[in-house]
Amino acid sequence: MKSVQLSHGGGGEETNTLINDLFYRYFENDILIKAEDAAVLEVKKKIAFTTDSFTVSPIVFNGGDIGKLSIAGTVNDLAMMGARPLYLSSAFMIEEGLSYDTLKQIVESMAKELAKSGAKIVCGDTKVVPRGSLDKIFINTAGIGEIEQEDISVSNLEQGDVIMASRDVGRHGATILMEREGLDISSDLQSDCETLWPAVEGLIKEDIAVHSLRDATRGGLSAVLNEWAQASDICIEVEEDSVGISDQVRGICEMFGFEAMDLANEGTFILAVASEDAEKALQVLRQYHFCENASVIGTVSEKYPSKVVLHSAHGTSRFLDLPKGELLPRIC
Amino acid sequence: MKSVQLSHGGGGEETNTLINDLFYRYFENDILIKAEDAAVLEVKKKIAFTTDSFTVSPIVFNGGDIGKLSIAGTVNDLAMMGARPLYLSSAFMIEEGLSYDTLKQIVESMAKELAKSGAKIVCGDTKVVPRGSLDKIFINTAGIGEIEQEDISVSNLEQGDVIMASRDVGRHGATILMEREGLDISSDLQSDCETLWPAVEGLIKEDIAVHSLRDATRGGLSAVLNEWAQASDICIEVEEDSVGISDQVRGICEMFGFEAMDLANEGTFILAVASEDAEKALQVLRQYHFCENASVIGTVSEKYPSKVVLHSAHGTSRFLDLPKGELLPRIC
Numbered sequence: 001m002k003s004v005q006l007s008h009g010g011g012g013e014e015t016n017t018l019i020n021d022l023f024y025r026y027f028e029n030d031i032l033i034k035a036e037d038a039a040v041l042e043v044k045k046k047i048a049f050t051t052d053s054f055t056v057s058p059i060v061f062n063g064g065d066i067g068k069l070s071i072a073g074t075v076n077d078l079a080m081m082g083a084r085p086l087y088l089s090s091a092f093m094i095e096e097g098l099s100y101d102t103l104k105q106i107v108e109s110m111a112k113e114l115a116k117s118g119a120k121i122v123c124g125d126t127k128v129v130p131r132g133s134l135d136k137i138f139i140n141t142a143g144i145g146e147i148e149q150e151d152i153s154v155s156n157l158e159q160g161d162v163i164m165a166s167r168d169v170g171r172h173g174a175t176i177l178m179e180r181e182g183l184d185i186s187s188d189l190q191s192d193c194e195t196l197w198p199a200v201e202g203l204i205k206e207d208i209a210v211h212s213l214r215d216a217t218r219g220g221l222s223a224v225l226n227e228w229a230q231a232s233d234i235c236i237e238v239e240e241d242s243v244g245i246s247d248q249v250r251g252i253c254e255m256f257g258f259e260a261m262d263l264a265n266e267g268t269f270i271l272a273v274a275s276e277d278a279e280k281a282l283q284v285l286r287q288y289h290f291c292e293n294a295s296v297i298g299t300v301s302e303k304y305p306s307k308v309v310l311h312s313a314h315g316t317s318r319f320l321d322l323p324k325g326e327l328l329p330r331i332c
Numbered sequence: 333m334k335s336v337q338l339s340h341g342g343g344g345e346e347t348n349t350l351i352n353d354l355f356y357r358y359f360e361n362d363i364l365i366k367a368e369d370a371a372v373l374e375v376k377k378k379i380a381f382t383t384d385s386f387t388v389s390p391i392v393f394n395g396g397d398i399g400k401l402s403i404a405g406t407v408n409d410l411a412m413m414g415a416r417p418l419y420l421s422s423a424f425m426i427e428e429g430l431s432y433d434t435l436k437q438i439v440e441s442m443a444k445e446l447a448k449s450g451a452k453i454v455c456g457d458t459k460v461v462p463r464g465s466l467d468k469i470f471i472n473t474a475g476i477g478e479i480e481q482e483d484i485s486v487s488n489l490e491q492g493d494v495i496m497a498s499r500d501v502g503r504h505g506a507t508i509l510m511e512r513e514g515l516d517i518s519s520d521l522q523s524d525c526e527t528l529w530p531a532v533e534g535l536i537k538e539d540i541a542v543h544s545l546r547d548a549t550r551g552g553l554s555a556v557l558n559e560w561a562q563a564s565d566i567c568i569e570v571e572e573d574s575v576g577i578s579d580q581v582r583g584i585c586e587m588f589g590f591e592a593m594d595l596a597n598e599g600t601f602i603l604a605v606a607s608e609d610a611e612k613a614l615q616v617l618r619q620y621h622f623c624e625n626a627s628v629i630g631t632v633s634e635k636y637p638s639k640v641v642l643h644s645a646h647g648t649s650r651f652l653d654l655p656k657g658e659l660l661p662r663i664c
Binding site for chain 2 (some may be wrong): 013016039042047049076080081083087089090091096113125132140142147153216219223321330
């Protein structure tokens with residue numbers, strides 16, 4: 001079986017072959033083909049610039065793989081700034097001996113995910129390291145987007161804003177945990193991994209007064225809400241029962257003692273919207289298959305500044321804290 | 333001794349502490365401090381965009397470390413496009429247990445190297461992976477620069493152009509090889525690792541007609557010249573004796589059977605300049621300490637299109653081919 005060799009990363013003839021056979025073939029576009037030491041781009045607006053490295057294990061999981069994740073993750077970081085994802089870099093760090101077919105599958109998966117936002121890979125890098133220096137494959141993507149709507153920020157939440165979630169939470173973290181533990185308890189549980197730009201573009205086109213947007217990745221919903229409460233110095237009050245958690249995610253959390261709200265998501269975002277636009281925002285979101293269960297989960301108040309309060313159906317309340325410790329490494 | 337823990341990459345409280353204590357402290361600038369999911373930038377010209385992952389082993393070597401390399405490498409890719417390096421992302425992939433002091437040393441080294449070009453780190457990412465998933469630390473940097481001089485390209489070489497090297501070749505590769513083999517034969521041999529933008533800026537300011545620029549990294553001088561010969565469909569004739577190779581590099585090459593011209597450099601660049609500007613270009617280059625021995629090494633002719641010919645002092649000639657195989661993995 002063909003596999004990736006050290007020579008594929010040497011910068012010589014074999015590297016050129018790999019780049020032509022795989023990267024140019026699947027990522028083909030005019031800018032990439034013309035790129036030399038760097039790609040040449042023309043942008044017209046303010047730009048957003050972000051980076052992420054992906055180290056997920058296993059590299060293929062129910063609902064995605066490291067390739068899909070590496071595109072969706074960076075595209076989503078741009079989208080959360082109100083920026084249209086345009087140009088991505090992709091840097092592959094590969095362990096000697098990785099199957100060529102696996103690499104091809106990952107690259108195909110990246111190309112498929114790129115098509116959802118229209119973003120293009122315009123430059124890249126390939127490193128192959130000796131066996132044992134790296135576990136299979138890590139991918140870094142950096143991204144550039146043009147900002148379509150300014151003033152979306154963690155510090156822009158206002159009293160009375162409505163907090164929404166685009167869907168149920170905890171799927172990506174629970175899926176990775178299940179696969180890593182070799183569990184087969186719920187074969188229909190799959191990662192939420194998804195490119196979110198189309199829904200954000202929909203909100204912008206409809207002139208929804210979005211104050212803040214954030215995909216709930218590492219640290220989950222808890223991390224997003226705490227960051228917002230602190231940055232905007234407001235209180236976020238959440239109705240616990242309104243946060244969607246699937247039965248499978250709930251089961252896995254009970255088994256391992258995790259909080260679903262702390263688990264990573266890769267295609268779930270949280271919105272703070274002016275109250276008068278809340279209903280319209282929900283209507284827009286529900287047009288997209290990955291947001292069809294979007295719902296209101298809370299409101300912004302002045303009760304406990306910088307804090308997130310969780311109200312249970314039984315009438316009790318508690319603070320939701322920023323997650324501590326490492327719940328699950330190599331989740332993304 | 334304090335070390336990096338999995339929780340430092342978890343996206344929660346410990347991640348925030350690491351970012352504040354180290355990254356914000358050493359990389360501090362207004363854009364980074366304000367960055368959320370992405371940094372917001374304003375650019376006025378065409379931009380160059382590039383990425384590189386750094387996996388060098390050992391992570392500290394004579395003349396630099398992985399931090400210095402991760403900045404110089406990406407800044408140089410921008411400089412070689414005639415672009416002023418402005419904004420960098422930095423993504424750290426760290427093995428659990430890496431000493432905190434080592435990480436701090438690397439970050440300090442990055443900050444020091446950034447100052448040489450004035451580029452800023454404006455966004456980043458931190459992943460910590462379990463022991464054994466990665467060897468110590470890999471760093472990815474992506475970079476954005478504003479193009480100050482257009483039409484510098486691998487395909488712009490013309491008949492009669494003069495080919496120059498900014499200094500002697502093979503130092504970085506030879507240094508890494510020596511350190512990895514535990515040799516102590518030449519303690520004064522050090523990597524050429526250096527930020528090249530100041531010299532490129534000098535050439536642009538003096539209106540030198542630079543047709544092509546390339547730092548001779550993986551694949552060394554041989555890779556650059558072959559790429560140019562093929563892309564511009566011209567012949568490059570090189571006088572073998574005019575290519576600077578230090579005695580230490582020559583010794584290591586003889587010991588291990590390498591060609592110095594195939595070895596990686598990290599602060600050495602090759603120029604193709606219109607013949608009427610050649611003398612002036614040399615004068616400009618020699619003002620910079622890392623180019624003080626810049627010299628003419630060859631010319632562009634039509635003798636063997638797409639080929640590089642090496643002429644020896646004895647009157648013999650041979651083709652210089654693109655390096656094949658993996659000479660030395662984890663060189664950068």
